[in-house]
Amino acid sequence: MLSRTAASPQSQEDQESRVVYIVDDEELVRGALGSLLRSIDLEVRAFATTEEFLAAPRAGGPSCLVLDVRLRGQSGLALQQSLLQLDLPSIPIIFMTGHGDIAMTVKAMKAGAVDFLSKPFRDQDMIDAVTAALDNDAKRLKVRRMLGELRDNWNSLTPREREVVQHVATGLMNKQIAANMGIAEITAKIHRGQAMRKMNSRSVAELVRKMEALGVVQNLT
Known part of the structure; x- marks a missing residue:
């Protein structure tokens, strides 16, 4: 568990919950990852299929997706391509797999994945990857909001x-x-x-x- 520090003034981004989506068809994996990430005070929303994930409501604050490459039905790589056509092209994706290879990793990274972890991975490796992804998404949202304010001012x-x-x-x-x-x-x-x-x-x-x-x-x- 991470230590807590004294409260300080927070920005809108800091006040919003940081959400980690997990898509893995193994219940034990979803449960273990969920417990790990909740232990560092993150909100976790886990799904067994890509269809469940796509149908779920989206968080407004910083978020990232921890995605298994090999799933029953639509694969993780196929979901990554689908997201490029939908409303979440910018969500950071951390892939995980027990059967990864170089070609698969290269394809995922070229399509925008931020990390690729092979099972079994260390808890700290996942925490580091998720933390970095959420920090980057928070920066992206901050820039988007600033541009939105500028557009309003210009208009x-x-x-x-x-x-x-x-x-x-x-x-x-x-x-x-x-x-x-x-x-x-x-x-x-x-x-x-x-x-x-x-x-x-x-x-x-x-x-x-x-x-x-x-x-x-x-x-x-």
Whole structure:
């Protein structure tokens, strides 16, 4: 059992449960893995088939999938390919198998698997793999949320404010922006200030970085 530390302010990602999905057709394996991962305070949802996993509701926070390669019915590798076509293409997958080979490992890794453990594996190896996968998924979700907030901020700009900041991104001053747009310099300054506030940007450099992250920087020269 991992030791607990004093509570500290938590982000939304920290407050959400970290969920580990397990798909293995052996009940003993599901039970043993579930006990192991719950011992480090993780939420575990175990399934005997890929169909059960696909039909189950998804967690909103960080998650990963511990998946047996060889299953009755659809194989783990086939499920990995299916997920690329569905709503969970980014869930980190840790494969486990008692009959793995190099070709199988290469195929799984090329399709995005984060780890491949051969049975029997050490408990610590599984814990390390799951912890790393959940940390990476938490980072991915954080970036996605940040981009979502940026899109909301950008969508709150008026068409004129967007036009002004596009010129700001090219390095133009208020006077030059006003001349290009055929408006008064004070109007350009007001639009610029409002846009900076809505985008939560304290500098032009910060504003440009956010616009680049959104892919909305245009070449106006």
